[in-house]
Amino acid sequence: MRIRGLQAFAQNHWRSRAGNPAPVRSATTGDVIAEIGSDALDYGEMLEYARNIGGPALRGMTFHERALMLKGLGQAIMARKEELYELAFSTGGTRADNWIDIEGGAGTFFAYAGKGRRELPNGHILIDGDTEILGKTGTFVGQHVYTPLQGAALHINAFNFPVWGMLEKLAPALLAGVPAIVKPASATAYVAEAAMRILVDSGLLPAGAVQFIPGAIGDLFDHLTGQDIVAFTGSAATAAALQQHPVIAREAVRFTAERDSLNASILGPDAAPDRPEFDLFVREVAKEMTVKAGQKCTAIRRAMVPAHLLDAVQAALVARLATVKVGDPRREDVRMGALASREQRIDVRAKIAEISRVAPIVFGDPDHVDTMGDGLQGGAFIGPILMRSEDPWSADAIHDVEAFGPVATLLPYRDLDDAIALANRGRGSLVLSIFTHDSSVARDMMLGAAPLHGRMVIIDRDCARESTGHGSPLPALVHGGPGRAGGGEELGGIRGVKHYMQRTALQGSPAMLSRMVGEQLPGAPTMDGDRHPFRLRFGELVPGYSLRTGARTVTLEDIEHFAHFTGDTFYAHMDEEAAKASPIFGGRVAHGYLILSFAAGLFVDPAPGPVLANYGLENLRFVKPLKPGESMKAMITVRSKSMRTPEMGEVRWIVRVTNQDDDLVATYDLLTMNEV
Numbered sequence: 001m002r003i004r005g006l007q008a009f010a011q012n013h014w015r016s017r018a019g020n021p022a023p024v025r026s027a028t029t030g031d032v033i034a035e036i037g038s039d040a041l042d043y044g045e046m047l048e049y050a051r052n053i054g055g056p057a058l059r060g061m062t063f064h065e066r067a068l069m070l071k072g073l074g075q076a077i078m079a080r081k082e083e084l085y086e087l088a089f090s091t092g093g094t095r096a097d098n099w100i101d102i103e104g105g106a107g108t109f110f111a112y113a114g115k116g117r118r119e120l121p122n123g124h125i126l127i128d129g130d131t132e133i134l135g136k137t138g139t140f141v142g143q144h145v146y147t148p149l150q151g152a153a154l155h156i157n158a159f160n161f162p163v164w165g166m167l168e169k170l171a172p173a174l175l176a177g178v179p180a181i182v183k184p185a186s187a188t189a190y191v192a193e194a195a196m197r198i199l200v201d202s203g204l205l206p207a208g209a210v211q212f213i214p215g216a217i218g219d220l221f222d223h224l225t226g227q228d229i230v231a232f233t234g235s236a237a238t239a240a241a242l243q244q245h246p247v248i249a250r251e252a253v254r255f256t257a258e259r260d261s262l263n264a265s266i267l268g269p270d271a272a273p274d275r276p277e278f279d280l281f282v283r284e285v286a287k288e289m290t291v292k293a294g295q296k297c298t299a300i301r302r303a304m305v306p307a308h309l310l311d312a313v314q315a316a317l318v319a320r321l322a323t324v325k326v327g328d329p330r331r332e333d334v335r336m337g338a339l340a341s342r343e344q345r346i347d348v349r350a351k352i353a354e355i356s357r358v359a360p361i362v363f364g365d366p367d368h369v370d371t372m373g374d375g376l377q378g379g380a381f382i383g384p385i386l387m388r389s390e391d392p393w394s395a396d397a398i399h400d401v402e403a404f405g406p407v408a409t410l411l412p413y414r415d416l417d418d419a420i421a422l423a424n425r426g427r428g429s430l431v432l433s434i435f436t437h438d439s440s441v442a443r444d445m446m447l448g449a450a451p452l453h454g455r456m457v458i459i460d461r462d463c464a465r466e467s468t469g470h471g472s473p474l475p476a477l478v479h480g481g482p483g484r485a486g487g488g489e490e491l492g493g494i495r496g497v498k499h500y501m502q503r504t505a506l507q508g509s510p511a512m513l514s515r516m517v518g519e520q521l522p523g524a525p526t527m528d529g530d531r532h533p534f535r536l537r538f539g540e541l542v543p544g545y546s547l548r549t550g551a552r553t554v555t556l557e558d559i560e561h562f563a564h565f566t567g568d569t570f571y572a573h574m575d576e577e578a579a580k581a582s583p584i585f586g587g588r589v590a591h592g593y594l595i596l597s598f599a600a601g602l603f604v605d606p607a608p609g610p611v612l613a614n615y616g617l618e619n620l621r622f623v624k625p626l627k628p629g630e631s632m633k634a635m636i637t638v639r640s641k642s643m644r645t646p647e648m649g650e651v652r653w654i655v656r657v658t659n660q661d662d663d664l665v666a667t668y669d670l671l672t673m674n675e676v
Contacts, residue, residue: 004034006193009200009212010041011049017041017215024190027092027338028328030378034190036215043220046181046211047228050152054179054208059148061206062123064643066175067116069204074109076202077102077163077195084163084194091162091188092338092380094329097292100472105167105195108491111475112171119494120175122642122649123518128503131510131521138523141510145517146501148177151227153500154220156242158233159185159340160295162192168491169231171475174209176500178229181211181220185234187341189214221245229254229500231490233297236260239486256499257486258479260402262426264302265470266419266445268436273312276461281305281435282313284459285408286320288471289384290336294406295344298431298471301402304392304419307412314388314410318363321384328373339380339405351403352385358395359387359409382406392422399425416441420448428483431455433470437462454481454489519640520544520654526637534605538641538649538674546637549602551660554590556628562594589625595666596620599634599657610675612648620668624659631660639669648673 005021007014017037024034058066077084081102088098120126128144135141153173157165166182173180184192196212199205213220224230224247232239232255239257242248248255265285271277281303288300305313329337339345352366369383384406389395392411399422413419423432423445432453434445437460450456455477459467473479478492490496506513510523520526526546529536533547563569571578572585579585596617605611626632635656643649653670 003032004190004193006034006036006189006214008041008214009196009210010046011211012207015041022186022215024186025341026090026379027187027340028090028373028379029375030342030380033090036186036189038215040218041213043218044223046213047152047220047223049208050179050181050211051150051227052208054206054210055148055150055152055177057206058174058177058179058209059124059150061177063116063120063126063175064122066177067113067120070109070116070171070175071113072204073199073202074106074113076198076204077106077109077167080198081106083198084191087191087194088162089329091191092329092340093292094334094337097329097337100292101161101163102195105161105164108164108168108171108475112175112497115476115493116175116497117644120497121518121640124177125517126498126501127517127519131513131523133523134507139509140507141513141521141523142505142507143513143517143521144503144505146498146503148501149227149229151178151225151229153178153180154183154224154228154230155180156183156217156230156232156234157185157192158297159187159344160292160297162188163195165233166192166195168473168475168479170210172491172496173500176497178500179209179211181213183213183217186215187344221247224248224251224253226251226253229256231256231488232486233258236484236486254499256480256488256490258297258430258481258488258490259484259486261297261428261430261481261485262301262399262402263298263429263431263470264304264423264426265300265433266413266423266435267303267305267309267313268434268438268441269306269416270438270441271435273309273316275437276464277435277437277459278309278313278316280459280461280464282316282320284433284435284470285317286324286384287469289321289386289406289408290324291471293336293339293382294384294408295340295404296471298473300408300433300470302398302411302422302426303408304411304413304422307414310388310410310412314362314386317386317410321363321386324384325372326369326381326383327371328376331373334372336384336406337381339382342378342380344404345380345382348382348403348405348407351401352387352407354401355397355403355407355409356387358397359389362386362388362410386410399427416444417448420445423449424452426484427452428481428485428487429453430479430481430485431457431470433457433459435459452482454478454485514543518543520637532605533636533638534611535607537610538643538651538676541638541641541651541674543638543640546635547603549634549636551631551633552598552602553631554594554598554626554628556588559588559590559594559628562591562597566591566593568593585625587627589627592622592666595622595626595632595657596668598632599655599666602634603636603655612673612675614670614672616671618669618671620666622666623664626659626665632657632665634658636670643676644673647676649676650674
């Protein structure tokens, strides 16, 4: 087998690190498959290259352009995924395990590409929240905005997911417009390097957008600034050591950590053996113990069940674990492969020994496992290990020691309060799952445990078929947890993008701030053009361009016709006596949707194009009733624009409907798709 000499990607070039190469061994055979050298790189220059070359290039792109870049990068991974699968077998993972890593990583790029196009503007800044009126007359306002940090992101990743772990950090950073330096864990760095080569080979990344360091990072921390950000995944001890670096405190460097987590799963008190939730719980615990050989930061470590069901759950779980075949991950009949390294197996065995002093092993042998396949003597194999505690409150190791492998402990609880307290005894976790069909149980668990757990998943017979399960972080949901889990947060859709941006409060006149942010803000002056706005193409429209319509009187006949035509004969429109008695209406009033329809009739230009379609209303508010005999008029103003395809773009319009006294009757945002 060829031994891969892993290279760094620094300042847009691949560079060898030849000095004192450290061997990297296959998890399945023990053979040396790669080497990581220790030759020093100029880490300060790498950071400067990211800040001065990569950062400006990324910030010069719009959110949508960066989203399309992510989509292309995800497609590049998928096009060459078989190369990664072949390498990844040496990490000890089965194809199913590596699917999570490889295609899950590409899927995260696709998810952020989609969210970037749908939820972010086709511009360079992100407006945060509503405009705040700061003066009596509205001439002085405030607006929060997000802009990309002007530094670099340092991503320090764990060994268990060399592809997903890299891509789930890169996706929000690149979408935000921040370049990244990636430091993979050594045990699986050869897979991370191969994935990084695919990204670089795609030609989609601007120079300096990404750099890659296998092995030690030397004095890189000495060169960090307050515009840089560190995102770390790994052990609590390493995270604590890095966070204590003097530069982190001196420069106030953002540091987010995802670290040790003694995640729990709870079988609800209603989930008797004859209920679907019982079987779902047993299957999930067994799955979380064996997928990736239990090497998941979200894996179930503590399985909590009602005390009277402890024996029944143990019997069912042991029966399921007994069917697990361990061995060569290339074999289709093997369900569980090896740990990532022999060093990892030594650590797991030591942790099992510590926990088993207070929670005896009831299934498995940490020192022996029958494996399927040839040439595996040097591999890092270990079988599933299930332990059991009779008194979890006197067994501190269960709640304090994490064996990062196919290991879990069964714990009994007395009642729901006891279960909540036991779950929280882990001092913060990434995920807590509850198997119950009783919403009151789920609600009590949420109120009692949510502050100590980053994600909670409630699984029952209704959602089990579509559920992604206990251990699967998703791009749209936050991944991280308080306390022991590190106090950090990743992913979470656009929330994750904002971690790489600075929120700034702008103050000034509405006109000035509108021009700065490229969106019509409340109080900013409008412009009445000589052409109907629906006759202007996307590129001709600017925020603030407006149309003021003539007035239309709404008659009682209009209201009654609309009521009978639509079937909406609500008393406020048809019963004068009842409407007068209402504290809101004081007499018959026009339908809200009649007002919207008449408003459209006032401002719509009916000829074909450039407006291709009206595809939505948002933020609709009915402010003041409109009574028979009163008149209404509309004003439509361009709020913002966003390109969607090369042929068309979305225009967001502010619509304000007022009465004969200029009192506001209704307001909403109208969305149209316009020709470019």
